[in-house]
Amino acid sequence: MEPVTFLEAIRQALFEEMDRDPAVICIGEDISVYGGAFKVTAGLLERFGWERVIDTPISETAIIGAACGMSYLGLRPVVELQFVDFIACCFNQLTNFVAKSNYRWGAPVPMVVRAPSGGGVHGGPFHSGNPEMYFMHTPGLKIVYPSTPYDAKGLMKAAIRDNNPVLFFEHKFLYRRIKEALPAEDYVVPLGQAMVRRKGSDLTIVSYAAMAHTSLEAAAELAKEGIEAEVIDLRTLVPLDQETIVNSVKKTNKILIVHEDTRTGGIAGEIAAILNEQAFEHLDGPITRVTALDTPVPYSPPLEERFLPQLADIVRAARDLARF
Amino acid sequence: MFPKNTLRPAWPPPMHNTAKNNGRAKVTASPALTREQHLDLYFFMALNRAVEEAMVRLFRQNKIVGGLYSSLGQEAVSVGTAYALEKRDWMAPMIRNIGSLLVKGVPPRDIFTQHMARYTSPTKGKDGTSHFGDLKNLHIVSPISMLGDLIPVMTGVAMAGRYLGQKIVAMTWIGDGGSSTGAFHEGLNLAAVQRAPLVLVLENNQWAYSTPVSRQVPLRDLADRARAYGVHSAIVDGNDVAAVYQTAKAAVDRCRAGQGPVLIEAKTMRMRGHAQHDPAEYVPQGMFEYWKARDPIERCEKFLTANKLWDAKTKSEIHARIDGLIKADLEFAENSPLPPPELAEQGVYCEGPLCLEPRWERPIAEVTPPGCSVQAAWKVSDPGSIEAGQAMPGAPLAKFTRMEKTPAAPRSPAKGSTKKIAARSKGRR
Numbered sequence: 001m002e003p004v005t006f007l008e009a010i011r012q013a014l015f016e017e018m019d020r021d022p023a024v025i026c027i028g029e030d031i032s033v034y035g036g037a038f039k040v041t042a043g044l045l046e047r048f049g050w051e052r053v054i055d056t057p058i059s060e061t062a063i064i065g066a067a068c069g070m071s072y073l074g075l076r077p078v079v080e081l082q083f084v085d086f087i088a089c090c091f092n093q094l095t096n097f098v099a100k101s102n103y104r105w106g107a108p109v110p111m112v113v114r115a116p117s118g119g120g121v122h123g124g125p126f127h128s129g130n131p132e133m134y135f136m137h138t139p140g141l142k143i144v145y146p147s148t149p150y151d152a153k154g155l156m157k158a159a160i161r162d163n164n165p166v167l168f169f170e171h172k173f174l175y176r177r178i179k180e181a182l183p184a185e186d187y188v189v190p191l192g193q194a195m196v197r198r199k200g201s202d203l204t205i206v207s208y209a210a211m212a213h214t215s216l217e218a219a220a221e222l223a224k225e226g227i228e229a230e231v232i233d234l235r236t237l238v239p240l241d242q243e244t245i246v247n248s249v250k251k252t253n254k255i256l257i258v259h260e261d262t263r264t265g266g267i268a269g270e271i272a273a274i275l276n277e278q279a280f281e282h283l284d285g286p287i288t289r290v291t292a293l294d295t296p297v298p299y300s301p302p303l304e305e306r307f308l309p310q311l312a313d314i315v316r317a318a319r320d321l322a323r324f
Numbered sequence: 325m326f327p328k329n330t331l332r333p334a335w336p337p338p339m340h341n342t343a344k345n346n347g348r349a350k351v352t353a354s355p356a357l358t359r360e361q362h363l364d365l366y367f368f369m370a371l372n373r374a375v376e377e378a379m380v381r382l383f384r385q386n387k388i389v390g391g392l393y394s395s396l397g398q399e400a401v402s403v404g405t406a407y408a409l410e411k412r413d414w415m416a417p418m419i420r421n422i423g424s425l426l427v428k429g430v431p432p433r434d435i436f437t438q439h440m441a442r443y444t445s446p447t448k449g450k451d452g453t454s455h456f457g458d459l460k461n462l463h464i465v466s467p468i469s470m471l472g473d474l475i476p477v478m479t480g481v482a483m484a485g486r487y488l489g490q491k492i493v494a495m496t497w498i499g500d501g502g503s504s505t506g507a508f509h510e511g512l513n514l515a516a517v518q519r520a521p522l523v524l525v526l527e528n529n530q531w532a533y534s535t536p537v538s539r540q541v542p543l544r545d546l547a548d549r550a551r552a553y554g555v556h557s558a559i560v561d562g563n564d565v566a567a568v569y570q571t572a573k574a575a576v577d578r579c580r581a582g583q584g585p586v587l588i589e590a591k592t593m594r595m596r597g598h599a600q601h602d603p604a605e606y607v608p609q610g611m612f613e614y615w616k617a618r619d620p621i622e623r624c625e626k627f628l629t630a631n632k633l634w635d636a637k638t639k640s641e642i643h644a645r646i647d648g649l650i651k652a653d654l655e656f657a658e659n660s661p662l663p664p665p666e667l668a669e670q671g672v673y674c675e676g677p678l679c680l681e682p683r684w685e686r687p688i689a690e691v692t693p694p695g696c697s698v699q700a701a702w703k704v705s706d707p708g709s710i711e712a713g714q715a716m717p718g719a720p721l722a723k724f725t726r727m728e729k730t731p732a733a734p735r736s737p738a739k740g741s742t743k744k745i746a747a748r749s750k751g752r753r
Contacts, residue, residue: 022691023682025487033700033713049696050712051487057517059510062476066514069480072459073488074682077480093507097473104451105466107459108674139672163674 009149013156028080084115099140154189192239285324372423397595400620404568436657471502475511489686501532521579562592
């Protein structure tokens with residue numbers, strides 16, 4: 001099989017799911033003739049037509065609302081938000097209408113919200129965000145944040161087939177930078193299962209999305225110094241695979257959490273709380289985190305570089321932690 | 325003192341805002357109502373009021389755990405509009421549209437149990453008031469407290485119905501206050517650009533909590549908001565149930581015929597405060613009297629009598645029926661248990677199968693390749709007018725070839741299918 005990019009993997013998942021199920025439709029801004037701001041939906045219109053690939057006005061609230069209404073009639077809409085930063089414009093529709101629907105009145109909302117996200121591409125304060133924690137704090141939504149083409153495709157298929165609203169974060173930095181050969185046959189990656197990307201015994205590094213790659217690089221560096229890090233890629237933030245994290249910590253007794261999201265209220269804090277509850281007696285060192293700064297994402301390259309966790313930051317933190 | 329400012333809204337607010345169509349195209353009058361229809365409308369309005377009177381008693385007995393929102397004086401809007409819907413149609417009420425729920429087939433017991441937070445309520449106590457729905461049978465979408473959100477949602481319902489070939493109409497309501505939310509404008513614009521079969525009833529009850537319309541919108545007619553979106557609109561006297569029904573029926577018919585959304589402004593008056601706790605002392609003297617004299621139920625009674633559509637016996641039969649319904653359902657609600665505490669932990673996610681599978685009422689081949697395949701290009705009919713392109717014979721198909729397993733769709737759509745798509749996309753624009 002030809003290796004395909006992260007972006008192409010998502011595109012394949014959309015094509016194959018739309019082929020498989022006529023209830024799957026795509027809706028968003030500039031997704032039809034133009035094929036989406038990043039060309040993830042390129043070619044969908046030609047194959048599936050105007051009724052299934054719907055361009056909308058610049059109205060994020062209306063897009064999410066309409067997708068929700070469609071799901072009530074049994075459709076499975078896949079929404080494209082042009083950038084995840086614009087999710088703030090439909091915050092109410094997502095958190096109050098969509099997320100609470102099944103709990104309040106038993107009306108499931110099977111929809112996927114695709115959202116190009118993340119920094120490292122000099123997008124500035126409004127095109128680089130990682131707002132996943134707003135939604136992790138919203139019961140009723142599922143959150144997927146893949147790091148490889150294989151996972152992106154398999155998780156997208158699982159998300160489309162899931163009967164719940166799924167926020168599908170697509171890290172822009174990964175779109176065209178990584179390639180992987182994918183299986184020819186249909187496959188899904190189930191939601192809620194983390195992946196141990198590298199085995200190790202000295203400490204655990206937990207991360208996801210682009211930072212999973214940086215964490216793996218850090219682990220390779222650390223190995224040269226004789227520190228064996230186990231690297232866990234969360235893949236899905238909700239449901240969170242607590243078991244894999246806890247089991248790893250029980251083995252390595254040390255944990256470093258790395259995320260590109262800002263520090264305060266980031267997922268590292270939540271994982272620390274979970275470990276306090278479930279693995280307190282297994283910890284031999286402080287729960288450590290390497291995160292972005294508590295600032296908006298700055299535009300200029302040196303500023304953004306300072307903002308984002310760097311390879312050296314992870315290596316340094318891991319080295320310090322390993323000494324305990 | 326405010327500086328003299330012509331833009332400042334009139335204060336005190338006008339006592340009444342007449343329901344003239346003010347330059348709008350006349351709503352095509354539906355045929356006159358039958359006696360049964362008149363009596364039906366009366367029945368539902370009287371039932372609406374009786375249900376709410378019963379709830380006021382429950383509220384005073386402390387049996388309603390949350391707030392209680394009255395639609396006193398607005399029954400004709402709720403009832404007359406929903407009465408224009410068919411069983412297959414979808415609706416999403418607002419908090420005061422108890423009458424719409426009753427017309428669509430919700431029994432009073434569901435409204436009582438909802439307000440009393442009982443386990444037997446449609447939401448099993450998870451939400452209150454009119455915040456419930458029924459996807460399977462009654463086709464009701466539950467409202468939420470954030471106003472305007474239902475408009476894009478019901479636009480989506482309307483679009484999905486059209487996609488599935490169901491020929492349904494979606495109806496929802498908004499108040500004068502809610503018509504200033506972003507969701508209202510985004511939703512109405514999306515409905516307009518999609519020509520979605522959506523009837524939006526703008527219930528102008530003069531007050532958004534304590535703020536009069538004149539302080540919310542510098543327009544005499546809120547229906548004017550529809551014009552900005554190219555949406556067909558009508559204004560109706562919201563206290564004349566037959567007129568409301570006829571206007572709504574014309575709107576529903578127009579939607580079903582594929583002519584795009586309709587906004588109906590129904591002028592009425594909220595005869596109570598925002599909720600039970602609010603004595604509405606901010607309403608200027610005389611305003612309640614003005615509207616009391618135009619009470620929709622009394623008006624309907626006078627109409628029925630004047631036109632000899634009923635007699636004292638019919639009236640007492642209707643009221644006996646209502647009393648019986650209320651009594652039985654109240655008893656049911658009062659005897660219902662509160663939910664078990666552990667229910668609080670359940671149902672955040674849908675674990676089981678979907679409760680609604682898509683119901684296809686058109687050939688699926690129309691929306692699956694090659695039947696749905698088109699050339700990815702905007703069609704320019706004349707400069708400045710661009711529309712969705714359409715399938716063209718011989719046009720190259722999608723470049724995307726998935727895997728060897730699934731070859732690109734063959735480029736020979738069955739004769740007729742191209743035409744059908746062309747006709748469809750023509751019909752939609």
